[in-house]
Amino acid sequence: MASVCFYFQVHQPYRLRHYTIFDSDTNYFDEHKNAQVCRKVAGKCYLPTNQLMLDLIRRHEGRFKVAYSITGAVLDQFKEYAPEVLASFQELAETGCVEFLGETYYHSLSFLFSPREFAAQIDAHRKAVQELFGQTPRIFRNTELVYNNALAETIEQIGGFDAVLAEGADHILGWRSPNFVYRPPNTQHLKLLLKNYRLSDDIAFRFSNRGWREWPLRAEKFSQWVNAVNGNGYTVNLFVDYETFGEHQWEDTGIFEFLRQLPTEILQNPDNDFKTPSEVADAYEAADVVDVPHLVSWADTERDLSAWLGNPMQNNAIHELYNLEHMVKASGDPDLLDSWRKLQTSDHFYYMCTKWFADGDVHKYFNPYDSPYDSYINFMNVLDNLRSRCATGAPSRQDSLLVATPA
Amino acid sequence: MKIKTLMLGWEFPPYISGGLGTACYGLTKAMSHLGMEVTFLLPRMGPVRLGGKPEVIPESGLPHVRLHAVSSSLVAYGRYGNPRSAQHAVAKAAQPEEPPEGPSPYGPNICEEIHRYATRVMKIAESEEFDVIHAHDWMTFPAGIALAAHSGKPLVVQVHSTEFDRSGEHVNQSVYDIERQGMHAATRIIAVSNYTRNIVVNRYSVPPEKVEVVYNGIDFSDSADAAPVQATSSKNDKVVLFLGRITMQKGPEYFLYAAKRVLEKEKNVKFVMAGDGDRLYGTIDLAAWLGIGHKVFFTRFLRGQDVARAYRMADLYVMPSVSEPFGIAPLEALQYNVPVLISKSSGIAETLQNALKVDFWDIDEMANKIVAVLRHPPLQETLRTNGRKEALRFRWEDSAAKVNEVYRRVLNVA
Structure with missing residues (x-):
């Protein structure tokens, strides 16, 4: 069995306006620019991709599933600048095939600096998800997949979560594969889902790279790579920035076409299915403990905090x-x-x-x-x-x- | 094949007055290290020899480089970068080492002097063997053109600055004409930055494919003693440094307007202006008029160890130039571990990443950034550490190697 587990990150910061030492007002944020970016990305990515997801979910009659983690910062901006985007996410929520994850409301690094603030932001985000999407998040993903053992312990203490997401970095996995469910040390129930960074990055970063020997990447070829996991793992965790679709990879790269074909290709193999992160956590037992004493993230080649x-x-x-x-x-x-x-x-x-x-x-x-x-x-x-x-x-x-x- | 260059250059140590002299010497020294053969013709003030016979200076101090003096009153900056300022009393007074019996300083006579220089260069060249002529900036262009026509050898002109940099929109037509003739007569043009290349292409109607960019470098031999000695922390006041000619081109008044704004926010700051120029007195007046005279210190022109001392006491170096073809000084400042704030209207701004950049006219932003550096040690530290690392990558040897490539293309040798 190979389950494809898609989680998409949706986030936009509140960008600051140009603010000099000679300024003294309290309008710190660049409302014009934030609105502009929000509407631009809505047009290029959020709206068309949400529509496509909705079509795919309907066409595959419940067999295609995805998860989103949407920060409070971007939810607030949707309300203000692009309410139609929020409505389209709500429509997705109503299909029953979409899971919403929990994170810090402001996409912050508060875990590293203030446990109290960290807990407060998780709580605020949980409430926002409940209110807007009628779900209570069961899976936690920390900002930029910043993770270590202590984070897992903290999340278990805060409670309400069944699993945490992290980067499947080579240096934490060693010879092990990211395609199993793991467990953090010193926790009772919490599971750990690790990103398959090779297959995730094939979509997020390499998709349009003409110098890449696998270019052009078609759904058929990608599905073969997923099929190859059968027998060597249970789940292929594809954790990707949602802006990959239409914003980082433009429409003319064929990214939407890829996404449109992918469920059909994946589901052609009867051993494959799509699962949301909480379904993965429910379905599979932890194969091993993964010890992560040092912080990891999903950024850059170092997968650390240096960014x-x-x-x-x-x-x-x-x-x-x-x-x-x-x-x-x-x-x-x-x-x-x-x-x-x-x-x-x-x-x-x-x-x-x-x-x-x-x-x-x-x-x-x-x-x-x-x-x-x-x-x-x-x-x-x-x-x-x-x-x-x-x-x-x-x-x-x-x-x-x-x-x-x-x- | 070993290429022999006849270099029409400016200034050799110990007398170097600014960027042009530094650049010519730095490049030539690196060419020497690479084993390139150079005959360097150096304009020198002095009694005119009969028939313009060259006064041979025994040694250049550099292997493969022969130095010939050409008796001439031409100096690298045509009087602080602006030939018309020659009549300015201040400018004259600021040049005390000028021998009274020497050729008349220019101004109205500059065109004659340039042609006298060209004639003398032609004489000297008669007994020289060379494959390519390399002329630096407009005052040497007529000599280069004449020499190329007479010898049939290709002319490479290097543009370190243009009349538009020096004079803004009020260009001196005859200087412009000479620059243009030189650029059009040349087989190849070397510009010190893309910034300058654009001026050459757009203002002088030169086909873009004819112009190559070769960045300047910095001299490592000086950096040995300049290594991480930190400015003494015992001093009460922070020091913001302007170091360069005090001329319109260098934007001294923007520095002062920004200083005024900085002092509204930070009291314990001194502003040091090191350099001479035709705007010196006007700049001193302006400091007084702005009511910040007690915070601004004028050192006049500095040399040698005094330059090093000025850099060492600085917390920030500011280059507010209106138009700076390259900008070696910020690299020097970084060599001395001083973070830099530079004008976006400069060649160096297009390539140096670890520097603060402003539009020279944006006084508030300049002040904003100056205050930030003074207030936030982590900013100073990051700019300094990364900036120095980056500055040390500007190697004259790389410039010389690129110049060699230009020669090879010009001479069609593989």
Whole structure:
């Protein structure tokens, strides 16, 4: 049996506007640009791909299934800038063939810096999914698939989740295959689903690469690779950014055609099926314990955190941000809290990445700034203003200390 | 085949006044390291010898390089980069080493001087063997053209700056004409950046395929003693450095307007302006008029160890140029571990990644970035570490190898 398990990540950050030390207003975010990007990606990716998914689910009468993880940050932007996208996801939810995963509301790295904030954002995201899609997430995926043993333990403590997703990086798997279900050490029930990065990246990154010897990739060929898993594993976890369809891989690459054909090709083999992550977790027992003492992610060739925390600027910016947590929460100002949380979105730190020479192209593509230095300067200017608001907004120093002290 | 070059260049140590001299010397030195044969004709102020006979300087200090002096009053910058400023009293006063009996400094006479130089070059070349002529910037172009016509050897001209860089839109027509003639007469043109290449193609109607880009480098021999010595942290004030000729081209007034804005946000900052030029007094006046005279320090023209000292005390180097064909100084600053903020209107900005970049006219953004560097040590550190690493990749040997390729194409040798 080989189950194809699709999970698509849907996310857009709240990009900052150009904010200098001479600015003092509290409009930190570039509403025009965020609306523009949201509508552009809606037109190129979200709307046509959702329509295609809906068609496929209907055509295959319940045999084609997918999962989404949609951040709170992008859900809020859909509400404001592209409500038709939200409606189309809701339509998908109603088919019963679509699962929604849980994550941090703001696509943050809060796991690394504030357990309290991490739990609060997971809770906020869970509520949003319940409210919008009528489901309670059972599978957790952390921002950028940042994962280690401690994350699994934390998630089990928070509760409500059956499995966690992570990158099937070679250095954590060794000789083992990502096509089995695993278990983190020191947990009771939680399962671990690992991304098959070769097959995932064939779609997400190599699909349109004419220098790749498998180009052009057709659904038929891809299905043969999936068939080859039969006997060597249970599940092929294809974890892919949703923007792959139509935005990273343009329509003229044939990506939509590929997706349209894929379910038919996969299902031609009676040993194959499609499962959502929670179905995979239910169906298969864990084959082994995978020990991940060090942090892994799904980014770049290193599969580590260096894209977000690789240089002194990134570390400084994120530490300064989380240093404000107590003050922001003590202020009782919902606007302030909202801005502070939007600043936690990992993209802001990704823009500050200086590893240009190895992974430069991908980074540049997603970066609204001319340089990582510009993005750091902008972020720090905003943070400076935010800090000054905490200072004036807090009732008094003594009060804020009382409120901020963890129980 | 070993190619012999006749180089019409500028300045040899110890007297180097700026980027053009640095570039000619750096390139020639690297060509020497690669074993390329160069005869370098060096304009030198001095008594005119009878019949323009060359005064042979015994040694260039470089293997494969022979140095000939050409008696001439031409200097690398045609008076701070703007020939018309020659009449300016300030500019004259700023050139104390000029011998009173030497050829009259230019200005109205510059065209005559250029042609006198060309005549002398022709004389010297009669007894020289060479395969290719390589002329640096417009003042040497007429000599290059004449020599090419007379000898039948190909002419390569290298454009380190154009009249548009030096004078904005108010170009001196006769300078422009000479530049244009040189570019059109040349078999091949070397531009120091794509920025300059675009000017050559668009403003001088040169076919793009004729122009090649060869970036400048920096000299490693100087960097040995410049290695990671950090600016002393004991000083109270941060230092923001401008180092370059104080001329319209270099944008000194934008530096001051930005300084004024910076001081609104940060009190403990000093602004140091190192250099001379026809805008020196005007710039001093402007600092006073902006009410920041007590925060701006003018050092005048620095040489040798004083340059190193200026870099070492700086927390940030700013190059606010209105138009900078390349920009060696930011690379030098990085060599000294000083982070840089550079004008987008420059050749270096198109290739240097680890630098802050601004539009020279965007005063608030310039100030914004200056303040950021002063306030955030992690920014300074990242710019410095990555920038230095990147700057050290600009090697003159690579430039020389590219020049050699240009020669080979020009001479049709494999």
